[in-house]
Structure formats: structure tokens, C-alpha cells
Amino acid sequence: MSGTPASGPLLLGVRHHGPGSARAVRAALDAANPRAVLIEGPPEGDALLPLAADEEMRPPVALLAHAVDDPGRAAFWPFAEFSPEWVAIRWALARDVPVRFIDLPAAHSLAMEADAEADPDDTAEERLVPVDPIRVLAETAGYDDPERWWEDVVEHRVPGSGEAAGPLTAFAALGEAMAALREAYGDGGHPRDAVREAYMRIQLRTAAKEFGDEFAVVCGAWHVPALRTRTTLTADRALLKGLPKVKAELTWVPWTHRRLARHSGYGAGIESPGWYEHLFAAPDRPVERWMTKVAGLLRDEDRFVSSAHVIEAVRLAATLAAMRGRPLAGLSETTDAIRAVMCDGSDVPLALVHDRLVVGTTLGEVPDTAPAVPLQRDLTRQQRTLRLKPEADEREIELDLRKDTDASRSRLLHRLRVLGIGWGEPAAGRGSTGTFRESWRLRWEPELYVRVAEAGVWGTTVLAAATARAESDAVAATALAEVTALAERCLLADLPDALPVVMRALADRAALDSDVGHLADALPALARTLRYGDVRATDTTALGEVAAGLAERICVGLPPACTGLDAEGAEALRRQVDGVHTAIGLLAGAVPSSADGLRERWRAVLHKLTVRDTVAGVIRGRAARLLLDDGHLDQDAAARLMGLALSPGTPPADAAAWIEGFVGGAAGGGMLLVHDERLLALVDAWLTGVPTDTFTDVLPLLRRTFSAYEAGVRRTLGDLVRRGPVPAGAPGAGTPAGAGATAPGFGPVLDTARADAVLPVLRLVLGLDERPATTVPGTPAHPATTAPGAHGGRPPATAPAHHDDTPLGETA
């Protein structure tokens, strides 16, 4: 009944996830029509096999096995539409032919995995030695790339071309080749294979009793010679004796092409699932159909691709294949042709083709009847341990992070948030200033079960899933702020394993972001995040380094970014400078290694900002203020800077902006002027010198600056100003601000002579005196100057000659 040389069951050695193999398996099964089909896979999955025929089951899916008491220990058997095993399962189910898994039970393999992990020598050996059978065959055939050899010899066998020799010849030839390889390489560095193959042989014997020779076995080509070997039942049983065992459960989970393509973790390591799917699904002319698909994709992405492009690409691919001596254009030829013809030689659109088509975005689906995912079990277990019952009613809880249970609860809730399972929402707590307290609003809704099932793609435990999800989010994030927020969430959710990936993404985004504003926005959040290191004992070294790097970039990029700004932009940047200043202060504590250098450089940047004329006034003033507050600018230097900024040549609007930056914004701004009267005198002198026509322009700015002060500060300032300017050559002009005695720039008490000058006007206004106002010739020209005094309730101390500080008094 078969083309195999030895009598016995039909052994179909395949390459896992090879579309050519899948097609060949289908043809072979059709030809041989076996009474049963055995498949390499965990036998515990037998009960789940009928689900494969379910309407709602769409590959790629994976059979997931996990240890019941430790959902983190899991194994996956992914199946794609084009997997030979899947084809065989569907073939059997469609014909009501019994189908079984015959690999070593997951109960043993999961337990053995744990043992292997415990023994480091063993794993090292297992990783280094394995022989790749396909590679050896390819090298023998003179190919440098095993995938390409396999493609040429097996996958590209167009249906029909092998028909003449019978659908089974290829399997026979491959089996022989593998036998030769196994002779040369033994177990090829997969010591566990011996056990697995012994188990499979036992299964084959059982099947032989039931079905005679009329059954087919679909397994990896590598195993074919071992299954054909004649051994004694006792020898096989001996191999299986004393295997470790855990209680394992299996279910179907949806899979994605992207995960099939992934090499690490549970990926199947196939580079191009999308291409394979295409090869498997395309009835004929695979290259032409592929090129049309690619053209469609590129057109959707607004790239100009005509039919002529497709024609030329197909021609080029075919000629390339001929030149490289290949029977049919493969993925590398088509890719080269697409690059040269459709993408103008550029790899950028090609990356899109690779992502969307070569790998593909197909997402598998699993019917609802499939058993629950282990993630749900893990969650239930944790809910029980932490005594957090899922309840439909909303309730609030307060967590004290200093307690272990509460900290664990917080971690669980944060992890679920990372996974998009919105069971708990952080609420504004009562003691919101403390970092050790958290408030949550909990509400479990039925659709969250669905969310959990969806999140099952990411892993089998809440921790593993959240880690995988965070890593994936970090890679996909485009904006710097997204990654920063993610880093914060990772720390809150205690996902140390995800942190390196997130940090890397953060460093990358930061390096490429040329907008200093973005960097400056990100830094305070990072510095804030670093503080959590104290409460949660998380290792934040990596975070600190990234933050320090971010600060470095800000130091370099800030000075050029401060020039040529409009008022709004300057104001925004001033706030950011404040934020960065605070953040660098925090960082210096958290990253001791680079603290001094960083602070030093930041200081240098601020110094640079203060003296650069092109920098917006508000930022210059702010930088001077920050330096002054930190004691890196002495009072004399500050006075000199202020003198420069307020010198008569400077446009008044700029000078006003400088004043706003220097003494505005923060609440303590006014106190500086109260205590350093020299600075106040500078402001005062400048203000009195502002020409009348520009005065109204600077008025709003000044009002904004001074109206933010507390009432007491304003009153004190008003009192100081009321004393008027110091008379020329008066004693104490150069002495430091004393206790009200002789402040530089201001007289010790009211200048009575000047105060008296206002009296005639006042009398006139109040109608106390009938005399005509001939003694004050300026009065009629300045009726407005007296008005504020009249309605503002302010002491009428300001003489018309000193009228320009009126608004100061008004705001006071």
C-alpha cells in the first residue's frame, strides 16, 4: 500500500510548518487512505482534537500544555494552516478516521524541562551540540542556506510534478537521507529524543494491534529512522522508566504569525509564515500571485505601483532564479525583485512588505468551548491568596504598600492594568501625597473574563503575561512619553524582566527625539519614578542611567532650543526648565555615580542661558534665578545680570519677560525682592525709565508677575516702593539691605518733600482748597496718574514725577 521500502505503517517525515510537506502529506494520505493517523504531539491533547474541526477554529493556533500547580511551566505546539500536522488532523477529522497524538506526554516533558533547568550543565550541552539535520543535507547538496535547500527540494515541488513518481516517493527518499544522517550523528545532540522515540514506538505498536499496518504517522523527518528501527518492547519500556511527572493540562490558544516567526521563547522559528501560507494556499502561479499581493499592499500604503511594475518584478524574479540555478523563484528572489522594481532599491517599503506579508498579521481564533487558559487559573489562584474577590459591585480599597499583602495586591492590580484587564482603577486616595499609600476602585465585570482569555496570548501567568505585554508595548511605542509612562507602570507593577527592554526603548526614543521639549517632559516623570525605588525596593539602576543620559541630552540640546521662541513657546520652555531643574536635583540623589558631573553640567547650561542674548528673556531670567537660589550665583552677579537685562537699550517687553522669569512663577518670587532691595531698586529704576508709549505694552506682563504674589509680600513691596528713590549721594547707597534702615536704592523713610508735592493735587481733587492749581503745572496733563490713587485706596504717596511705578503700586 505504500512507497516505503519496509512494510509497516506509512511514515510521513515532514518539516514542521513546511507548506510543501503539508501538501505532500495531504497527497500521501489521499493516496494511501489509512485507517488511522498518528501525529507527533502530546497525547493529553487527544481529547481536544475534535475541536480542530470546529467552525470557529482558525489557525494559527497552538496546543498549550501547562503544569497545573505551576502555570508558568508551559509548552506550546503551534499549528499553522500550512503545518503538515494540522493538515493531517483536518484530513482525519473530515473522514472520521481516528487521529491520535503519540509524542511523549506533556506530563513528562514539562517535568523533564524543569529538571533540565535545574541542571545547568545539561542545558548547556543541549544547546550547543544539536545537529541541524536539514543543514547537513543542504551542505551535502552544496547549498549554504538550509532553508533554501529545503525550499528547492521539498517546498517548491509544485503539486503534480512529483505525481509521476507517486506521492510517497519524496517521503521515502527523505527517510533514507535521515537514516544516513542518524547513522552518522546518532541522536544529533538531542538526548531526550531517545525517550520520545521509545514512547512513539510503543504507541505505534499499540496502533499496529488495532489497525494492522494501515495507519499513517506524521512526525518530524528526523524521527522517521528511529520509528522504523526494530526494538524490543522491553527495551523501550526501560527507557521510559522513572520519568519525572507533573500534572499537566492542555488547551487550545490562539496564535499569531508573528509568534510563529519568533525564534526565542515559544516561537517556531520560521522566518516567513506569511510566505509559506501563500505557497500553501496559492493554487498555481505562486510568484505572480505573490507579486500582485505585494503590489496591492504597497498601493494601499500610497506607493505608486503599476501592473507594469508587477510584470517586471515577476520577470526579474524568474531570471534571478534561473541565474542562481534554482527551479523556481523563492522568497529571496522575489524579495530582491520587489526591492529593485517596486521599492526603488530602498529597504524601507520592503520592511513593510516583510512585516505585513512575509511574516503576516494573521491572528488565530479558538472556539469558546476550549478549556480555560492557564492565565485565568493563575489569576484565580492569586485572587484567593491575596483575598481579593472579584465582585461585580464597585468598591474602594486602600493599600498600605509597606505591608506585604497590600504590596502584592497593588502589584497584581498594576500588572492587570498593563495587560489591559481593567479590574481596578487607581483612585485619588486621601493621603495622596505619601508614596506608600494607594487607593483602588475595584469592579469585576463579566467581559473581563474575555479580556483574560485574550491576554492569554501573552503568557500563562499574570507576571509572565504582563512582562511580555510590556515588552511588546515598549517596542511598538512611538512617542517618548508613551515609553516613559510604560516605565513607570513597569516599576509599579514590579516587572523587573520587562524593564531592560523598556529602558532600551526609552534610551532609543530619547536618542532619536530631537525635540528638547519632549525630553524635558519625559525627565521629570523618570525622576519621579526613581523615587519608587525607596518604597518598593525595586532595582532602578538601569532607570537611573537612562535618566542621566536623558539629562545629558537635555544639557546639550537646551541652549539652542531656547532661541527664536515666541512668548508662548518661551513660557512653555521655562516651565520645562523648572521641571528639569527639579528632576536633576532628584536624579543627583538617585544616581550617585554621575551626580556631580551632571549637576555641574546643568549649572554650566544655566550659566550659558543667562548670558546669551538670543535666549528668550523669561528663560534667561529663570536660569539666573535658579542659579541664585542654589547659591551658584552671588548677589552681585545676579544684580549685574539684572542690570544688563534691564539696561535702557533692551526692549521693554524683553526686560519685562526677564523680570517675569526671574521673580515670577514660583510663589517665593516676591520674597526675593523684599529681602534684596538692591534688586528691587533695579526693577524700580528700570520701571521708572520705561517710556510712556511702551509702558502699556509691558503692563500686562508685569501685572501677571506681581499679582501672583501673596498679599503680604505685595504690601511689603508697596511699602518699600512708597519710600521712593534714594536721594543722590545719600548715605547707605552701597550697603547691603539692612533691617529697614538704609536699603540700597531706597530712602530710609518717606521722602516728605516729594510726598508733599502731591498735596496740592489731592486737595484739588478732594475739593478741600479753592485755590487754582497753578503750583503744579504738570497735573492737567496727567489726570490719569491720580486716578488709581483715588479708586485703589492706595496711599497717595506717588508724585507725578514718579508716576511710572503706579501700576506696581496698583497691583500691590
Added chain:
Amino acid sequence: MTVSETTEASTGEALRPHAEDAFAEELKALAAADDRPRPERWRLSPWAVALYLLGGTLPDGTVITPKYVGPRRLVEVAVTTLATDRALLLLGVPGTAKTWVSEHLAAAVSGDSTLLVQGTAGTPEEAVRYGWNYAQLLAHGPSRDALVPSPLMRAMSQGMTARIEELTRIPADVQDSLITILSEKTLPLPELGQEVQAVRGFNVIATANDRDRGVNELSSALRRRFNTVVLPLPATPEAEVDIVSRRVDQVGRSLDLPPAPDGLAEIRRVVTVFRELRDGVTTDGRTKLKSPSGTLSTAEAISVVTNGLALAAHFGDGVLRPGDVAAGILGAVVRDPAADRVIWQEYLETVVRERDGWKDFYRACREASA
């Protein structure tokens, strides 16, 4: 360029002989050993052309020197493109051997690399189509004899490979006259009521610089007629250091500069800086960087090192030191005074400062940037 001059130059003491003359032996050996099918009027089969460019050993022991060091894939696509009678466009930043590859391709395919149109901003339509011999035209009226064919027209009628250098520098209206030639493979002569039809074997290799902005971008109609191959910069630091030091050596000798005793370390450093900034990532692959607007090609690295050598020889102690290359690097990196300077300083502060053994270089660069 007339025919007689060409012959004279290639037989005599030409400063730089054509590819088909310089490598005549190799071409002959290849043609002898080549038993694969050849497209019509090709001197070699596509396989042999690829071998000629990439280098290898023939069955009879003849060693073919590699003409192009780079991905095999690119050469294969380029040769195959010519075999499918599509025009080939070689793109790349300056200094990536575009012209070199096109010359050798033409030499190997047609045995003649001289059918060349040099693209400039002033390239007239006559250079692409045909001109007139006005004495003939006045004396005898329009006829084929009065016609002065362009290199392209000659290539069409003889089934040869024509080359167009710097395609994007050619004015757009002149570029447009290529479309008919490339798609219809014919060149109408409306004055004579005739046309020149390309015979089999005719093809065009064009080169263009994809870094220069503001030149005459190809129209999509013309672009569609070309298969594009982008020639990359050297793939590994070792290859680049090798190219740079060899070239520096040659240039230095012609300028009578004394060889620097410890030059290699500094060359390696220059190449590293150029590569890292160009690729936007440090060599250890751990830190991403912004890339400045300059090309930072291998050719520029060569000139920086040569400059440094001259500085060291004439004003220093003859040893190539960080200070000698710092100014040159700064000049090559900072093309845009605002944006590039920030990028350079970021690079200095975040990468160079931390690197072991780069302290003196960091200091030299700080001094140069100040």
C-alpha cells in the same frame, strides 16, 4: 571624444585605462571558460558577468580579481536586470563605487565601457539623442550622414550597453527624452522621417546620487523604466578601515607625506566615529544616535585622515594624533551649523566621553568645537 583618440589612449600610456583594457586577460579567460547561455550580443553569460565582478577562480586556474566588494545579491540583481532588458539604475551616496560598477558591467557585458553620457546640469538633448553636423546639413540637407549620433544612439544601433552618469543632474526635459528610448526601444528621427530601432543587447546603466537634494528628481514615468539597485557603504568596520588605510597610503605617497607610525589606531577611530554617526547607532549596538546631515562616506573619512597626516607632518611631530583629526571630523560632521552641532555634542557627551582610551580624543574634540 572621437574613436581615434580612444584607441590611442587605451593602447598608449593612459593614466587610467578602461576596464575592458585593464582586465582584458580576465575577460578573455572568462569568455573561454563560459559555457552557459548568453543573451544576444553579450560577451559573457550573466553568470560569468557576476563572477567577473565578484571575483573567483575559473576551472583552468585563472584567478578573477574581485571588482566589487559587497553583497553578492546586489551584483546578481544588477546583472539579471540587464539580462531582462530593463534599464539599471545604480543609486548610492558618493563614494560607493557606482561608476566603477557600471563601467565594469558595461565592459563585461558589451566589451566596451566608453558609450558614456556624463550627466551635468547643462547636458543638452543632443547628448542623449543626436546632434547635427551643420556643414553637412547646410551642404546636403538633412540626411543620415549629417547626423551626429549620441553614445546612446550608437549603443542602440549596435546592441551595446550605454552608460549615463549622474542621471539626476540632467535637466528634467532631457531626462524625458530617455523615456521613449527605454520603453519603446526606439529613437525617432522626425527630421528624416525615420527612426533608429534598438537591436537586441542594447541596455542602459545609469548612476545617480541619492544623497543630493535639490537635483532633478526622476519622474515616476522614467523611474518605472529602471530597476534600482542601491549600493551600500562598507558593511563591516574592518572592511572600511582597510579601504581607508589603503587609500590614505596611496594619497599620502603621492603627496610625499611621511608614513605615520601609529596611524592605524587613529584611522580606526575616524572610521568608528563616521560609521556610528552614519548608522545612528554605536558599534556595540547599545546606544542609538542621531545622524548628522552630512554623507560621512568612506571617501570623506579618507580625506579627514589625509588632512590629519598633512597636519601632523608639517606642523606636528609626524605622529597622527587626535588633535590632528578632530578639526577635520568636526568639519565633516557639522554641515548644518545648528542641528549638526547639537548632534555632534550629544555624541561627544554621551558616547565619546565614556569610552575607554578616548579621553584625549574627547578633549581634542571639545577644543575643536569650542
